[in-house]
Amino acid sequence: MNGEHKQRYREKYTNAKQKGVKFFPDIIYKDLLVAFGLFILLIGLAVFVGVPNEPKADPNDTSYIPRPEWYFLFLFQLLKYFPGQIEWIGTAVIPGLAVLALFLLPFIDRNPYRHWSKRKLALGIMGTVVVGIVVLTLLAAFTTPPQPEAAVANTLREQIALGEELYALHCVECHGIEGEGGEIKGVPGLEGVTLKPINDQDVMYPFTDETLYNIIAMGQPLQGMPPFGRAFGGPLSPTEIEAIVAFMRYTWDDRVELPEEETVAAAMPTLKEGEVPSYDVHVAPIFKRYCVSCHVPGKKNNNYLMRTYEEVMTTGDHAPNIIPGDLGSNLIRMVHREEIEAGGPMPPTKALKPELVEILERWVLGGAPETAEQAAQASAKGAPLPTAAAPTEMP
Template sequence: MNEEEKKRYLERYKEKKADGELFFPHAIAKDAVVSLGVFILLLCLVVFVGIPEEPPANPADTSYIPRPEWYFLWAFQALKYFPGQLEGVAIMGMGLLIAVGLFGLPFFDRNSRRHPRNRPVATLSMIGIVVGLIFLTIQAVVTTPHSEATGTIIGGTKEERIQAGGELYAQHCAECHGENGEGAELKGKAGEVTDPLNSDDFLTGHFDDTIFQLISYGQPGAGMQAFGLAYGGPLTDQEINAIIAFMRAWAEPEEEPAEALVDLAAIENPSFAKDIKPIFDKKCASCHSKRLKGGYSVATYELVMTSGDHAPVIIPGDAANSILAKMLRGIKTEAGGLMPPGRPLKQAQIELIERWINQGAQNN
């Protein structure tokens, strides 16, 4: 800058300053208005668009791929170019470089010209930095492995999950817990039977999260291995959740089609093997087959007729005085109340069993 230029510059500076505005209140007011605008915009976004929700943090989820927010992705990506031990150096180095650079700017950039076109080095550096940041960000996004959203490996619909869960259950769990969670004898431990998982007690008494933990961590003390990947087991989170969906389906009242129940009403001479046993197997066996609640078993015709702490519980030809029939209707007896506890059979099923008893409770 020569003397001439300098004089002109100072004159213009004086002029500008004379008709300028004060920082307070002008600049402050402008800042306040813009801040308010941004705040209202954010508020509207939150209210009308909503906040993207990620699933709650789950320390047992090994498939989760942690990533920084988008505006830090460039730094995250840049670190990948430094081998392990140098990462720390890089982090410190980058910060130091930026700080020193900004601090030193007034010392090494003495150019009085302000227009970007007159400052090629500064302008090109800045363009380089911005392009670099954009490049690194894009690089980070495209190299991020695709994270499976929960429930996508296994079909999205509830039926598909229950189906997949059923297969996994049969493969991994049925051996010790019975095909439908009714409980089973443990191998090598004669007489030791697992508690039913399909009971109301268990299913209503545990949240999904708790059951998830029970399966994921296993019961190391009792002889059940850990099944979650996080604990060295074979099952992913989705697979465990599918198994839970399958277990939950035990509790849901099966939608017996109305016509099926009408059909029951039409059976005038019910057969034990064809009509009665299937109901016992489905509704009673969980507590009255391998486990013998009340000493009663529905495993065979003989046991149906003769077992029980209050045997006989069936009086052929007299349903009204049979303990079993009374219990099905929830009438209190010396042997206990409603069977199955808490979830009575359908009216048509109860009538069918009563008809069978009244006709002699034969093994037909």
Template sequence: MKEEQKKAYKRKYEQAKRKGVKFWPDIIYKDLLVSFGIFILLVGLAAFVGVAVEPKADPSDASYVPRPEWYFLFLFEFLKFVPGKIEWIGTFVLPVLVILVLFALPFLDRNPLRHWKNRLTGISIMGVVVLGMVGLTVRSVLTTPKKEEAVASTIQEKYALGEDLYSVNCVECHGPDGEGGVIAGVEGLEGVDLKSISSRDEIYTRSDETLAAIIDYGQQDQGMPPFGLAYGGELKKSEIDALVMYMRYTWDDRVELPSDAASAGAIPELSAEEIPSYEVHISRLAKRYCISCHRPGKENNNYLMGSYQEMLTSGDNADHNLIPGDLDSYLILAINGQSILDENGEEIIQRMPPTKMMKEEYIHIFEVWVLNGMPETASDAEALTVQGQE
């Protein structure tokens, strides 16, 4: 900036000052009012919105969808548009560049004029950037998956999850009712005689923490393997909690499962003539067996199972996953324990669920559903049933 421009500015500023006000009380008064307004807002937020309660950090629970604080969301969202190979441009080069430009702004912008009409380029660039940031933030908020569909949160969901985990992980040794007995057909534990884990002696004397610890760390000297993710098992902390809750409510006669929880979690049985629907049957099965992997951010051939639409249309093999009336649909083959190979003989889909097959009656529900063209709602399915009888 040239000397005369500096002088011109100073002259203008002196004029403005002469027409101006005193810092105290005029400016302070306004500042104080605004600060007071903010203060009211703060106390209101603290009192009526509060601080959300989150579960304790659990390094073994990788199912958590990470979200940064809202003012970093735009950056987080922006990275979705940056290809993986040049991710560092988005994560490093660009932010550093922005910061450098901000620092250097007074030297980059040598235009002595200050009114916005005389600085349209700069103002528009800043406007676009800010709008972009706001847009990305909004987009990020909208695309954040709802927590409810990711983890079991209500008592009935937890109970159902626990029941299911029990049937997958525990039944082969401890029996369907925790009665124990001689183990057959389990590698390494053949012939071991287990005592009951559901008797009063056991369930009365063990606290939830103890049960969770046994499941987590195992009891190696007695053959019980550790199930905690951190100790070589496959269960997350939240899953172990659900398991313990299931055991407690099922075997401990001192506590009673809330009545609505007992029925709500169960998967409805299919009567002989009934045609299952997504709404009543499949959504629950998918939630229990599939959704933990078939949701955004997991390795699943992009096949999502969070909604009816997603189940029918998403995924790399969308054309083959579900074909109305065709029991060779990939999904049906996979849940029957077959892996799907591509033309080169490479496995593209492994059997599903990978750990252990579903109960036969559940597989049957899927099959009947596909055979009848995959109805969405209960009324759709009912209409089909009626037609079938005619």
């Protein structure tokens, strides 16, 4: 661009400025409006679309189809056209020249004109490049096969459920449904071997999550347990092994408790006004979580066992501990932390959460039905609400 062009441009620009607007407020106003719009858009994307959850990195998963971020896809696609010996033309020469051309653009493009009608060559080249990038991106997006579904858990509860599923699939054959161990039947090579339980304190207390993870991943070759981690030739990814460990920990370790928002009450179907809970749906999970670790044979519990509906209703030195329709039942009084003939406050160390106590009250008051159908019948009859009769004073 020679001096004459520069001079002409400066005059033109001064003229445009004079006919123009003030930076503040005119330009700033538009800028702020756009920034605000983007801000709302981002919050919307974060709230309504979120970030897709992905399994943890697994360097041994050779089945994963690698692909870059969408804005590098065009490059990824471009490389496919430069196979073998000439690959470096696609990886280095073309991108290198493109970047160099972009940097030097003001010096390459010596055309003094600025209106689009006088810059057809420059716009044509850039247009071709942009169309090329878009086409390559689309090609890459459509030709890459979809990723095989991988297991991902979003919440702790989902992780535990996934772990339970995987446990049932890979571990039950030898370790038993509840991790109880015993004699192995029908597993080639391990027929007749007797396994110790893995669901008790002897395993849960000394073994950290990391130890459990490693045992599952690498196996116990000396005892005949094969490795399950993909890194060691097994079928499971790190995410999946972690899910199994979480399932074991939260199911068998009596020291751990789910975080408050994940408690039993959150997981069970919510009760409607006047609906009677059933043992199967609502009460059994509470007992399983808070009571059965002690209320099984062989522990100090006045012979009150709580593993099944039958046991809950009939066993115990002070049986019956539950009298349908009577809020004065031993169980209700004891979860209200009363000291009575049958025993002290239950659970002994920590009070049940009020919403769980309320479920137990509504259940007893509704006739302590076992199945969901019986509970539905009781609801239909219009069982009295516990709030009407329940002792309101809490010790």
